[in-house]
Amino acid sequence: MINTLLTIALSLFILAIILALYRIIRGPSMPDRVVALDMIGVNLISGVAVFSVVLHTHAFLEVILIVGILAFISTLALARFVERGDIVEHKHNR
């Protein structure tokens, strides 16, 4: 019973990731793609949590933190890139 429910939940997360992937391929503007990428990161976090419940192990719980931090930093960098055109600014005149 528990395994069936967890399998259903895992396949629903995979379905959500596939739908967001369609938005990444199709999306008319660059910020659309970044929003969908952020959502893929969030769904990946919950997918890893469900996967560690399925396998009865604690070993994947660090992955949640790492993927969360990486998704946040990448969204930050991509937002800066969309807004200004580069990520690291060079100081010409100070």
Place this chain on the structure above:
Amino acid sequence: MSINTIAEYFGVVLILIGSIMAVISAIGILRLPDVYTRSHAATKSSTLAVLLSLSGTFIYFWASENFISVRLLLGITFVFLTAPVSGHLITRAAYRSNVKLADSSTEDALEELFKK
């Protein structure tokens, strides 16, 4: 049925509700018309989905193995703090790089502020 089994089922049902919320927000990101409403769907309901599923995982591990995972609590706090920040940042970047609003939207309160 012992109390641990009931708590395990409670955690699994929380995970299932979270996955249904994730699919609903994915449908929202497909169907909504422009990037601002899409960011609404991707930020708020997706955060709810990840919070529900991580809380379900925490309750499951607590009930089945008496294991209180501090990393899971840290992950919940981190996602809860950073998801609105990243949503706001990407929406602001979209407005500053002149992405059009949807045709059905009626009011743009920021327009005269950015005109100068």
